[in-house]
Amino acid sequence: MKPGVVFGQDYQTLIKACKEGGYALPAVNVVGTHSVNAVLEAASKNKSDVIIQVSNGGAQFFAGKGLEDSFAAKVLGAITMAQHVHMMAEHYGICVVLHTDHADKKLIPWIEELIAHGQSFYEITGKPLYTSHMVDLSAEDIDYNLMESARLMKLMAEMETSIEIELGVTGGEEDGVGSDEIDNDKLYTQPEDCLKAWELLNPIGHFSLAASFGNVHGVYKPGNVKLRPEILKNSQELLEKTHGTEKNPYDLVFHGGSGSDKSQIEESLGYGVFKMNIDTDTQFAFAKGVGDYVFANDVAFKHQIDPASGEPQKKKYDPRAWIRKGEEAIVARLDEAFADLKSAGKTLAIRDDGN
Ligand SMILES: [Zn+2]
Numbered sequence: 001m002k003p004g005v006v007f008g009q010d011y012q013t014l015i016k017a018c019k020e021g022g023y024a025l026p027a028v029n030v031v032g033t034h035s036v037n038a039v040l041e042a043a044s045k046n047k048s049d050v051i052i053q054v055s056n057g058g059a060q061f062f063a064g065k066g067l068e069d070s071f072a073a074k075v076l077g078a079i080t081m082a083q084h085v086h087m088m089a090e091h092y093g094i095c096v097v098l099h100t101d102h103a104d105k106k107l108i109p110w111i112e113e114l115i116a117h118g119q120s121f122y123e124i125t126g127k128p129l130y131t132s133h134m135v136d137l138s139a140e141d142i143d144y145n146l147m148e149s150a151r152l153m154k155l156m157a158e159m160e161t162s163i164e165i166e167l168g169v170t171g172g173e174e175d176g177v178g179s180d181e182i183d184n185d186k187l188y189t190q191p192e193d194c195l196k197a198w199e200l201l202n203p204i205g206h207f208s209l210a211a212s213f214g215n216v217h218g219v220y221k222p223g224n225v226k227l228r229p230e231i232l233k234n235s236q237e238l239l240e241k242t243h244g245t246e247k248n249p250y251d252l253v254f255h256g257g258s259g260s261d262k263s264q265i266e267e268s269l270g271y272g273v274f275k276m277n278i279d280t281d282t283q284f285a286f287a288k289g290v291g292d293y294v295f296a297n298d299v300a301f302k303h304q305i306d307p308a309s310g311e312p313q314k315k316k317y318d319p320r321a322w323i324r325k326g327e328e329a330i331v332a333r334l335d336e337a338f339a340d341l342k343s344a345g346k347t348l349a350i351r352d353d354g355n
Pocket of ligand 1 (some may be wrong): 170
């Protein structure tokens with residue numbers, strides 16, 4: 001495939017390669033061009049394809065917190081983020097999936113606006129603005145969740161855009177979506193619900209499924225999160241048996257990947273997980289990279305000229321110096337993610353020069 005943003009049939013080819021190759025791609029949340037560039041740099045360095053995604057809050061930040069109309073900012077920020085990736089991705093020599101993160105019931109208008117902008121982008125460029133949008137109605141009852149997802153999916157399918165839905169609830173909270181107080185049984189998706197989703201959505205277009213198997217957003221003390229990846233296996237097997245499909249028919253998404261046990265990440269790869277979301281760990285990496293630099297150069301963050309030595313501090317407080325430390329720390333954390341998910345060296349992109 002050509003390097004750059006992938007969508008439609010190429011996206012499905014990429015997913016198939018992940019599942020057959022027993023690897024997954026990190027889906028990294030971004031909040032600005034610095035984090036987008038760090039993800040692209042890390043993917044290029046590791047010769048891995050990658051998923052870049054933005055939450056509603058990340059999109060608002062991308063557009064600028066100073067914009068008074070926060071809804072407009074969420075739409076504009078998501079558009080400008082995607083446009084930055086469309087412009088830059090191919091230059092990094094890897095394939096990139098563009099995704100939006102959790103949109104619950106109150107955020108459906110955000111997705112509808114992005115679909116509308118996506119349609120005009122598609123008419124002009126022949127490409128969708130986003131590879132896939134996530135619609136997370138897991139807090140609603142399942143019939144509403146599936147019918148509303150199907151309605152939006154029909155609009156997306158016309159412009160070769162996929163959808164990610166969620167069944168069962170990811171614990172914790174991500175950017176205002178979700179809650180810390182959920183019935184325990186909701187943290188584990190029922191295989192019968194997955195089957196229902198497949199029967200309704202598969203005829204419409206391409207969907208991926210965030211199935212809950214005890215995963216939680218954020219990082220907690222060891223022992224607080226009980227992952228049961230066998231739930232994914234049971235869901236796959238029920239569909240295989242009921243409709244005689246090939247092995248691992250669902251394209252599964254692992255939410256709350258930050259802080260997860262490496263052996264359980266590995267187990268989930270065998271059950272059709274192709275996408276693992278990572279946000280908390282890259283947030284911390286960025287903060288630590290910048291923080292370490294600030295603590296080590298604290299004079300430069302208080303004085304333009306060192307009062308003791310008289311030395312100008314400009315080179316140290318230049319934002320390119322310390323934001324870069326944050327970017328480097330994101331790259332280092334993603335080196336680990338590409339290794340854990342076994343995607344390093346597996347990019348499907350072939351450049352014009354054959355490399
Ligand atoms: Zn999530």
